[in-house]
Amino acid sequence: MSDRLVEFQREVRAFTEVRDWQQFHTPKNLAMALAGEVGELLAEFQWLTPDESVRVMSDPDAGARVAAEIGDVVIYLTRLADVLGVDLVEVARAKLADSDKRYPVEGSRGSAQKAPASVRGEVV
């Protein structure tokens, strides 16, 4: 199985172990670190209009910052999954199958997420 994400997960583990940082990497702490990085990612988008956000990668500076923040998010998410023993693609696929049932194509088309009543992170 040549799975790049799983390979990368091993690299992050090695990076952590050689520095003896496993002691800090409880799921609780890693969830906080993940949230901190997502906060930095949000900060890149907070004053942009939706349209500007679509073009953000074409600005070299902003694009590089967004890529770096996403990189941090992936690192901590990967590490969290590792200490929890969770397969990221597997849990995501299970959740998507779930959403597929909860949001039948008929009735969801073009509007479901828009309704204020449906904004609680339940779109997908």
Place this chain on the structure above:
Amino acid sequence: MSDRLVEFQREVRAFTEVRDWQQFHTPKNLAMALAGEVGELLAEFQWLTPDESVRVMSDPDAGARVAAEIGDVVIYLTRLADVLGVDLVEVARAKLADSDKRYPVEGSRGSAQKAPASVRGEVV
């Protein structure tokens, strides 16, 4: 290239397009959705001690909730990367290489992240 994450990304895209939801999926909105899901993940850990968080997956209910929240995080992160044209593993690998230089093994071992001065999301 049999990359499970990229394959999954295509599934999320198809899920989105068949519902005509691309119109809502600007990078700005997706970054918010990602942050909202990470907030729900945090909530699973907020009252747990670090030790309890280590064992969270052995509680069937809590474990299922954590897996589901991580699934949501992966879905939105994947979708965000798709609309930005960013390869998740590539940007993460670049960031890890960066951290490898900034945190040389000598001098980082067992303590670097612990210092209050180093807590700004810069551990890895």
Place this chain on the structure above:
Amino acid sequence: MSDRLVEFQREVRAFTEVRDWQQFHTPKNLAMALAGEVGELLAEFQWLTPDESVRVMSDPDAGARVAAEIGDVVIYLTRLADVLGVDLVEVARAKLADSDKRYPVEGSRGSAQKAPASVRGEVV
């Protein structure tokens, strides 16, 4: 001193103590709870256009949800300040004075926050 926020802080403390919940209210845990509530607040806005977000309080359902989420944010923020011994208005005023120097009116007018280079949460 008739300060409504400080009075409210005392009410939250009493609410906590009568339930013997102080044991869970470490600054670390409360910061997580605060972030979790802010995530729920974000979720209320994630699919709205900027214009729709301006009118959100005129929708009775969405408005009630936004008010409730903000209420949760205030509760945990107040509680966090209480356990840390921090005066919320005082630290905010110090930060605003700081920003007043960092963002002189001349040179900041109408554009400072907009620049992608300035989006790192440093607007005010």
Place this chain on the structure above:
Amino acid sequence: MSDRLVEFQREVRAFTEVRDWQQFHTPKNLAMALAGEVGELLAEFQWLTPDESVRVMSDPDAGARVAAEIGDVVIYLTRLADVLGVDLVEVARAKLADSDKRYPVEGSRGSAQKAPASVRGEVV
């Protein structure tokens, strides 16, 4: 009514208007900025043990950073409340009254929040 928070809210409004920044301060953008600042606050606590977090204000450097991050959170929260026309203490008091009913003292004492089943940001 000498309400320090409301007074401060007016100062933030003046700070914003003199820089002509109201145009960026939609509720959507301010919710993002608030979340970004909470992310920075989280980062201050992420590698601390619960006990270390209790003592964080006694470290001059870490204490100053925590105070500054809380200041940022208050600034954006105040500003968000202003543009929404929401009274922060009022909505928080309503929410606390709510929680008082949902978590009767008997039956909640010392344990309610602890249960993994109750961790979804519903403690207070």
